[in-house]
Structure formats: structure tokens, C-alpha cells
Amino acid sequence: MKITLSWLKEHLNFKAGIDKLTSTLTDIGLEVESVQKVGGEKNNFKIAKIIKAIKHPNADKLKLCDVKITNNKIVKVVCGANNAREGLFTVYAGPGAVIPKTNFELKVAKIRGVESFGMLCSESELNLSAESAGIIELKANDTQIGKDYFNKKTEEVIDISITPNRPDCLGVRGIARDLAATKIGSLKVSKKFKLNNKFKQPIKISILKEKNQGCATFGACYIKNIKNTESPQWLKDRVISLGLRPISAVVDITNYVMYDLNRPLHAYDADKIDQEIIVRNSKKGESLSALDNKKYSLDSEMCVIADRSGPLGLGGIIGGTSSGTEFETKNVLLESAYFYPSSIRKTATKLKIDTDAKYRFERGIDPNSIVDGLELGAYLIKQICGGEISKFSTTGKNAFAKHSIKVSKDKFKDTIGFNLSNSEITKILNSLGFETKFKKDSFLVTVPTWRPDIEKDIDIIEELIRIKGYDQIPLIYPEKTRLQDTLNFSQKLFHFSQRATANRGYLETVTWSFTDSKVDKLFSAGEKEIKITNPISTDLDVVRRSIFSNLAIYLKKNQDRGFSDIALFEVGPVFFGKNPGEQLTVVGGLRSGDVGKKNWLVKSRKVDAFDVKADVLFILQSLGVREQDLHISSQSKACYHPGRSGAIQLHSKEGPFLAYFGELHPSIISRLDFKEKSISGFEIFLKNIKQPKQKDYLSKSNYSVSEYQKSERDFAFVIDKQFSAADLEKIIYMVDKDLIRKVTAFDLFEGSNLGENKKSLALSVVIQSFNRTLTEKDLDSLSKKIIQTVQQKTGATIRS
Numbered sequence: 101m102k103i104t105l106s107w108l109k110e111h112l113n114f115k116a117g118i119d120k121l122t123s124t125l126t127d128i129g130l131e132v133e134s135v136q137k138v139g140g141e142k143n144n145f146k147i148a149k150i151i152k153a154i155k156h157p158n159a160d161k162l163k164l165c166d167v168k169i170t171n172n173k174i175v176k177v178v179c180g181a182n183n184a185r186e187g188l189f190t191v192y193a194g195p196g197a198v199i200p201k202t203n204f205e206l207k208v209a210k211i212r213g214v215e216s217f218g219m220l221c222s223e224s225e226l227n228l229s230a231e232s233a234g235i236i237e238l239k240a241n242d243t244q245i246g247k248d249y250f251n252k253k254t255e256e257v258i259d260i261s262i263t264p265n266r267p268d269c270l271g272v273r274g275i276a277r278d279l280a281a282t283k284i285g286s287l288k289v290s291k292k293f294k295l296n297n298k299f300k301q302p303i304k305i306s307i308l309k310e311k312n313q314g315c316a317t318f319g320a321c322y323i324k325n326i327k328n329t330e331s332p333q334w335l336k337d338r339v340i341s342l343g344l345r346p347i348s349a350v351v352d353i354t355n356y357v358m359y360d361l362n363r364p365l366h367a368y369d370a371d372k373i374d375q376e377i378i379v380r381n382s383k384k385g386e387s388l389s390a391l392d393n394k395k396y397s398l399d400s401e402m403c404v405i406a407d408r409s410g411p412l413g414l415g416g417i418i419g420g421t422s423s424g425t426e427f428e429t430k431n432v433l434l435e436s437a438y439f440y441p442s443s444i445r446k447t448a449t450k451l452k453i454d455t456d457a458k459y460r461f462e463r464g465i466d467p468n469s470i471v472d473g474l475e476l477g478a479y480l481i482k483q484i485c486g487g488e489i490s491k492f493s494t495t496g497k498n499a500f501a502k503h504s505i506k507v508s509k510d511k512f513k514d515t516i517g518f519n520l521s522n523s524e525i526t527k528i529l530n531s532l533g534f535e536t537k538f539k540k541d542s543f544l545v546t547v548p549t550w551r552p553d554i555e556k557d558i559d560i561i562e563e564l565i566r567i568k569g570y571d572q573i574p575l576i577y578p579e580k581t582r583l584q585d586t587l588n589f590s591q592k593l594f595h596f597s598q599r600a601t602a603n604r605g606y607l608e609t610v611t612w613s614f615t616d617s618k619v620d621k622l623f624s625a626g627e628k629e630i631k632i633t634n635p636i637s638t639d640l641d642v643v644r645r646s647i648f649s650n651l652a653i654y655l656k657k658n659q660d661r662g663f664s665d666i667a668l669f670e671v672g673p674v675f676f677g678k679n680p681g682e683q684l685t686v687v688g689g690l691r692s693g694d695v696g697k698k699n700w701l702v703k704s705r706k707v708d709a710f711d712v713k714a715d716v717l718f719i720l721q722s723l724g725v726r727e728q729d730l731h732i733s734s735q736s737k738a739c740y741h742p743g744r745s746g747a748i749q750l751h752s753k754e755g756p757f758l759a760y761f762g763e764l765h766p767s768i769i770s771r772l773d774f775k776e777k778s779i780s781g782f783e784i785f786l787k788n789i790k791q792p793k794q795k796d797y798l799s800k801s802n803y804s805v806s807e808y809q810k811s812e813r814d815f816a817f818v819i820d821k822q823f824s825a826a827d828l829e830k831i832i833y834m835v836d837k838d839l840i841r842k843v844t845a846f847d848l849f850e851g852s853n854l855g856e857n858k859k860s861l862a863l864s865v866v867i868q869s870f871n872r873t874l875t876e877k878d879l880d881s882l883s884k885k886i887i888q889t890v891q892q893k894t895g896a897t898i899r900s
Contacts, residue, residue: 101260103272104341107360111276114285118256124284125260128566130269133259144197145221145249147240150188153179158212167192167220170246178216183234191226191236191249194218200227228345236345239330239427250340257341265553267463271362274550281531281567290472293479297321301493303433304376314403314443315379315415317496319436319470321478322370326350326487328429335484350425350432353480355456362465362550363436363473364457366405366413368423370431374407377433379415379495386411390418392453402447403439416444416461417453432481436473438465438497466550467500504546507557515558516565517574528567529560589791590685593723597687597786598671600722604715606669606689611650613673614640620649622768623739630678643675647688647783648739648764655690656774664776665693687784689715690764692776706778709744709762716748716759716782723789728833731755732826740781741765756788810841810868813883819896821850821857828861828890835889836882839874842866860899 105118114121122132149168156162156178163184167177169192177192184190193199195218197206202225208217224232260275268274273290280287301322307315331339331352338356339346346352354365382398388411389395396414398404403415413419416439425432444461448454471492478489513519520528522538529536535546547554554560565573587595602608614632616639621629623646630643644650651668658666669689676682695711696702713732721727731752736745737760745762749755761782769777817828825845832843847862854860867874867882890896 101262101270101275101359102342103258103260103275104255104338105258106255107272107338107341108276108279110360111273111288112279112285113288114279116284118258121279121284122258124279124282125258125275127569127571128278128282129263129266130275130278131261133261136257136259144194145226146192146194147238147244147247147249148190148192148220149240149242149245150184150186150190150220153184153186156212156214158214162212164214165220168245169194171242175217176215177218177220178211178214179220179235181220181222181233181235183237184220188235189238189240189244191221191238192218193221199225201225223345227343228340231345255337255341264463267460267465267552268362268550270460270463271358271360273361277531277533278567281528287531291476293475295475295478295482295489297489297491299488299490301490303370303373305493305495306376306378307496308378308380310381310401312401312443313379313381314447315437315439315496317438317467317470317494317498318377318379319474319492319494320377321434321474321492322490323432323434323478323481323485323487324370324490325430326432326481326485328425328427328485332484348425348427349484350429350481353477353484354434356480357473357477358456358460361469361473361476362460363469363476364416364460364465365473365477366419366435366457367425367477368412368419368433368435369425369429370433371429372423373412373433374409376407377412378406378408379437380404380406382411388414389421390414390453391421391424392418392455393421396451396453399450402450403443405435414447414451414453415439417448417451417458418455432487434474434477434481436470436477438467438470438500464552466548467497468549470494500549502546502549504544505554505557505560506542506544507560508542510541511557512561512564515561517576518572520564520568524568525564528564532563532567534560534563590786593786593789594671594685596723597719597784600719601669601671601687601689601715603722604667604718606667606691606715609651609654609668609670611654611670611672612640613643613675615642615644615649616640616653617642619653619772620644620646622771623648623652625738627676630675643678645674645676646739647672647674647686648690648781651688651690651781652768652772655692655779656772659692659775665697667691685786687719687786688781690779690781691715692774692779694778707780708778709741709746709780712761712780712782713746716761716784719784720748720758720789723786724792725750725758725789728830730758730826731830733824736760736762739765739768750788750790757785758788759784804870806868806870808869808871808873810866811874811879813865813867813879814862815865815883815886815890816847816860816862816899817890817894817896818854818858818860818899819890819894821859823894823896825861825863828863828894828896831890831893832863832865832886835886839867839869839882840865841868 118135122135125132146169150165151168151174152166153163156164161180163179165177165179165184166174168174193206195206195208206218208215220235222232222235262269277287279285301320303322305318305320307318328348328350331346331349335352335356336346339352342359344355350367354367358364382400382402382404384400386398387395388398404411405413405415411420412423439461441462441464444458448458474492482489525543526536529545533548537544545560620642627645632641635641647670651670655668671687673683674686691707691712693707694704695707697704729751731749733747733753735747736742740762747757748759749757759782762780764779764781769779829843829845833840844864845861846864849860867879887898
């Protein structure tokens with residue numbers, strides 16, 4: 101919605117400057133998009149006449165025009181418009197002029213070998229409308245050649261973004277009313293016009309009673325013996341400031357009233373109406389040649405204004421060419437009607453029509469403004485075009501009742517945080533056109549018919565605080581004391597697992613919970629498939645039962661694009677049933693390619709099960725699981741390589757499974773045709789990680805370094821094959837947690853000379869104290885204790 105300060109002053113007495121005005125508009129919800137100056141900066145655009153127009157010698161679609169820009173000067177201009185012709189009055193922009201649409205400064209330039217001194221302008225280039233098909237055609241004469249096309253007076257145009265719930269502010273009067281409520285100025289009393297209506301409106305008007313009739317009221321007046329002409333300069337300036345182009349006095353007046361009062365009008369050439377006006381539903385197959393130069397095929401039940409010959413226009417949307425006014429029009433029928441928003445919206449959407457009238461009617465026009473619009477429109481036509489005005493006729497519903505809303509004062513305080521006095525409530529609401537009556541703890545508000553958006557008491561509360569000022573709402577600072585954690589334990593595990601896995605060099609993927617059934621079967625052998633009844637695509641036809649299903653798909657896509665050394669992970673749900681809750685959150689990762697390829701200190705090798713085992717141990721420890729609580733075994737799933745994989749359980753082999761890890765099964769790698777065959781992965785089941793009792797269960801321990809020398813002792817035990825290296829490491833570590841820093845298995849030997857079901861495990865033990873230097877005696881004593889403990893718990897012997 102565009103308004104100018106001079107136009108606003110016709111409705112509002114105010115002295116505030118443009119900055120104060122725009123900030124106030126934004127504060128009350130009428131956001132100012134821009135403020136532009138028009139008029140003064142456009143003094144390089146002149147009225148000119150084409151004296152001669154011939155084909156460009158070097159271009160088929162261009163014309164070379166001789167353009168008279170003053171009585172004594174003719175210049176050559178190259179023009180590509182189809183309507184450029186001899187004798188046409190148009191708008192000329194000379195060198196140095198800045199085109200408003202593009203901000204391009206014109207210079208003398210050669211176009212296809214011919215110099216062009218400026219250009220002839222279209223409405224689109226001057227930001228007058230979207231019309232760009234041809235140059236502007238003016239109804240001018242030789243005496244106007246060389247005169248400025250734009251008014252030299254600078255005018256500031258305010259462009260306001262009107263929200264859909266404020267149709268009343270699609271008119272200057274509505275904006276002025278809102279501003280007056282803020283006390284920035286006072287609203288002027290609406291003018292009363294003496295029209296001297298002497299004769300009866302002669303054209304019969306009827307609204308047919310039909311299902312889904314779109315018109316409630318049709319008001320009209322007849323103005324005879326007018327002389328339609330160009331609009332006076334003040335009216336042209338108003339129309340141009342709206343981004344429209346002046347057409348004729350009658351059309352410009354209807355546009356002026358629409359923007360001034362938010363009251364669309366339509367003017368018919370009364371002599372083109374076949375006997376009477378009939379407001380009815382359209383019939384399927386009817387057509388309308390509209391004023392936008394398009395022909396529309398109508399469906400049934402579209403509201404049309406018709407005569408006995410057929411449709412004259414679409415009610416509230418657009419008029420037809422058959423009854424449009426022209427400069428030769430002598431008698432006018434002026435329409436001011438009320439159309440239902442639903443009917444307007446339905447018809448305009450079907451026909452893809454967007455007009456200023458439609459924009460207003462679909463949001464809600466004041467149904468009681470019919471006479472106001474007729475009075476102002478008829479008065480201006482008489483003042484500019486002359487003629488005699490008939491009495492007003494109204495067909496259909498004469499008046500629309502106002503509705504009332506009860507508002508509790510306590511609700512206002514509960515919603516906003518403070519109270520308003522009765523006098524303040526009255527002043528604000530009355531200034532907006534509402535009526536108020538007070539009771540003990542509430543007040544009754546009668547809503548004006550120009551506010552269709554006000555339906556409930558909360559809407560009244562919004563009006564009060566909008567005008568009072570949102571900055572008046574007292575600030576209540578939130579309490580900073582947290583009584584409970586922001587995230588629960590499972591949520592923390594989710595985010596910490598993301599961070600820990602990324603720290604190991606994995607790249608996170610986010611995929612669907614749906615996957616390809618062919619891939620899912622490879623990782624979920626023996627489990628029941630969960631089909632999707634209506635999949636979004638054929639390759640996403642099941643819910644995934646393994647986190648590897650989608651990871652494998654995207655790992656292969658990366659390999660196919662040349663990224664073989666890559667690590668991907670995802671934290672997400674896997675499903676074991678179709679019922680709610682039958683799912684688990686799993687951390688899954690896949691690695692492929694070489695390790696240490698870019699490290700000159702380490703020889704490059706293929707990724708293996710031990711790499712992903714290290715990743716899993718790091719992640720679990722990052723999630724608060726202590727290393728000594730982990731039990732590592734060779735158990736595995738079918739999707740892993742049977743001899744190069746394992747499992748991690750909590751506390752013992754009877755404990756819940758925390759993770760699986762290992763190389764993928766060779767058959768899966770072959771079936772999926774991976775280019776890089778060395779692929780290892782892991783799965784971590786967050787549900788099986790128990791929440792510790794202490795509150796700081798996920799906090800990291802302080803990093804500490806001993807200042808005393810460390811020592812290493814190696815042990816080789818002959819032990820039953822049922823015991824794993826992890827079992828032995830744990831037993832040794834528990835001998836003395838204060839002195840034993842690290843236990844690592846570094847060698848495994850099996851042979852017939854060891855005995856049946858026996859193996860030899862060699863382990864390195866790092867021993868270090870934090871408070872003293874250990875003597876040889878201390879080391880020997882601890883070594884003996886380690887040997888004795890292992891022998892007692894496993895029956896192992898020291899290998900000689």
C-alpha cells in the first residue's frame with residue numbers, strides 16, 4: 101500500500117516528520133517497506149513526438165525514429181517497440197537521464213552502427229506499471245512537446261506492508277485512523293458532499309437469488325451528460341504515486357476512491373448496457389473479454405455483472421471491454437457493491453486474475469461503505485467531468501449489523517502483564533472506531549464493520565497493546581537457576597556419541613529411516629522384514645533393520661566417485677517391529693580404504709577390525725563407560741566377517757551387548773560390488789548404556805601426569821583358550837590400579853607343545869607411581885603378585 105504525505109494530510113492533521121511517521125507506522129504493525137522520492141528527480145523525461153519512423157538499416161526488429169523533443173530540435177532515437185510510429189506522442193529520456201527501473205544512466209550510444217540520442221520509454225521502465233510491450237502513448241498536442249512528463253515537485257511515497265488481517269488499512273483513511281489513535285495527529289472529519297441528486301437512477305438493477313450468490317449489495321448512481329477527459333494534474337500525480345498510469349478522469353477517479361477509502365468502484369458506459377443490470381451466477385461456457393485484454397472462459401457459479409446480452413464483468417474482480425468507459429462516454433453508471441470474500445477468492449484463483457479490487461474484496465471491504473464510495477466518486481466526476489447525478493439506488497442488503505465482544509479486564513492483565521485504566525481503554529478503542537461500555541470487571545466492545553479481523557476478546561487485547569506500545573510491556577527476566585538438566589540421559593548420549601565419533605575422523609550422514617529391501621536383507625538375515633505400504637520410491641520400500649543399510653549405500657556412492665579412503669557414521673533409529681516403541685537408537689560407522697596413506701612415519705595398510713575396535717572403545721569411554729567394565733569377546737553377527745569381528749558387553753559375557761565391530765562379511769562386499777574391498781564397521785547400542793548414579797556421569801576425569809619414572813614388565817602366560825586377551829588384561833589391571841597404568845597384549849601363540857586347548861598370551865604391563873620412584877624390590881613384588889593373581893583366577897602358568 102503506497103501513500104504520500106500530501107495525501108495522508110487530507111485525512112490527518114499532523115506535524116511529525118517522515119522519520120517519526122515511519123517509525124510510528126512500524127510500531128503499530130504497519131511495517132514500512134521503503135520511502136521513495138518521486139517527481140523532482142525525474143525532470144529529464146519529456147513529452148515528445150515521433151516525426152518519422154523507418155526500419156533500422158541493420159536490424160529487422162528495430163526502428164530509426166526522428167523524435168521532436170522541442171519545437172526547434174529533432175533527434176535520432178533507435179527504438180525496438182512495435183507501436184513506435186509517425187505522429188505518436190510519447191515520453192523521451194535524453195542522455196544523462198536515469199531510468200527508474202534499472203537505475204541505468206543513458207548515454208549517446210551506437211546501436212547496430214547508428215547513433216541513438218536517448219530512448220523512448222515504456223511504463224515498466226518508468227515504474228508506472230508492469231506494461232513493457234510498447235512505449236507510452238500519450239494524448240497530447242504540439243504545444244506540450246518539450247514539457248516535463250513528471251511533476252517537478254518532489255513527493256515522498258511511503259510503501260507500507262499491510263498484513264492480510266488489516267484490510268481497513270488498504271485505504272489512506274484507515275492508515276490515518278490508526279495513526280490518530282497513537283496521538284501523532286488528529287483524524288479529520290469526513291467531508292459531506294452536496295450532490296443535488298434530482299432524478300431517479302434509470303437503469304433497473306436486480307440480484308438473482310441463487311445458490312452461492314457472491315454479491316450481497318449493489319449500490320449505483322447514474323451520471324449523465326459528462327465530458328470524460330484527462331485527469332487534472334493533482335489526480336494524475338496521485339495515480340502515478342500508486343505505481344499506476346493515468347487513463348481517463350473517470351477511471352482515475354475510481355482508482356483514487358479505492359485507495360483513498362478502501363472502497364473499489366466500477367464505472368460502466370451506461371449507453372452500452374443492454375436495458376438492465378443483472379447480478380447472477382455465470383453459466384458454464386460463457387466468456388468475458390476483460391479490461392486486461394484477455395478473454396476468460398467462465399465456469400458455473402462465478403459472480404458476474406450482466407445485462408440482457410451477457411456478462412459485463414466479474415463482480416469485484418475486473419470489468420469487461422463491452423461496457424468500459426472511453427473519452428467519448430457521455431453517461432456513466434457508477435457501481436459500489438459488496439461481494440463476499442469467498443466468492444472473489446474462488447473465482448480469481450480459478451481464472452488466475454489478480455487486480456487491486458480483487459485484493460481488497462477477498463480480504464474484506466467495509467460492507468457499510470457503499471454510499472461513502474458513491475458520494476466521493478460521483479462528486480469528483482461532477483467536479484472534473486461535469487454532468488448531473490441521480491439519486492442513489494441500493495439493491496440487496498441495505499445495512500450490516502455490528503457485533504459486540506465482551507472482554508475481561510483480568511484477561512488483559514494476564515495476557516499483557518499490566519492494567520489499563522477505563523479512560524485509556526475508551527480513548528484507544530474510540531479512536532479506532534470501536535464503541536465501549538464498562539461493567540464491573542469487564543467491558544463490552546462494539547466492532548466497526550470495517551474491521552472483519554476482530555472476532556474474539558484476544559483481538560481487542562491486541563488492539564489495545566498495539567496502540568499503547570509493545571515497549572510498555574514490563575520485562576520479566578527468566579530465572580537463571582536450573583532445577584534439572586536441559587537434556588535427559590538418552591539425549592546426552594545421542595549428542596555425545598555424535599561428537600565422539602566425529603572426533604575419530606568419521607563424517608556424519610543423515611539418511612531416511614527407509615531403505616532398499618535388497619540391501620537391508622544383507623545386514624538383517626533371519627529378521628522379519630518391515631514393509632512400507634505406500635513407499636515414497638521403489639528403492640525405499642522397507643523400514644531399516646540395520647544402521648548399515650543406508651550407510652553401505654552411501655559408502656558405495658562415495659567409492660564410485662573416487663573417495664575410497666572414507667569413514668561415515670550415523671546416529672539414528674533401527675526398527676525391529678511395526679508397533680510404536682519397537683525401535684533402537686544405534687551409532688553406526690563404516691570405514692574403508694587405507695590407514696596411514698599420507699603418513700611418512702607409518703607404513704600404509706588396509707583398515708581392519710582392530711581400527712574399528714579402537715574407535716568403539718574410544719566412543720564408549722567418551723560416553724562414560726569405564727574401560728574396566730567392558731568385556732570383549734569374539735561373538736559376532738552374520739553381517740560381519742566370522743574370524744575378524746567381535747562384540748563388547750557390559751561387565752561380562754552374560755551382560756548386555758554394547759557394541760559389535762569388525763570387518764564386513766566378504767559376501768556382502770561382493771554382492772554390493774564395492775570398489776574398495778577393505779571395509780570395517782561397528783554398531784553401538786545406546787539403550788544398553790546404563791545411567792550411573794553419580795550426577796557427573798559424563799564428566800571427564802582430570803588429566804594428570806606422573807613426574808616419576810615408569811617401568812615396563814612383560815609376561816607370557818600359558819592359559820586355557822576360553823580366556824581372551826581382554827579377560828587377562830582386566831585381571832592384571834585390577835591387581836593394583838594405583839601402580840598399573842596400562843596392560844597391552846602383544847603376542848599370541850598356539851601350538852601342540854603347549855597342550856590341548858592351551859595358548860600362550862604375552863602382555864606388556866606399564867608400572868608407574870604418582871608419589872615416588874619405584875625400587876627394584878617394588879617392581880619384583882608387584883610382578884609376583886600379578887603372576888599369583890592370574891594363576892589363582894585362570895589356572896595359567898608362566899611360560900618358560
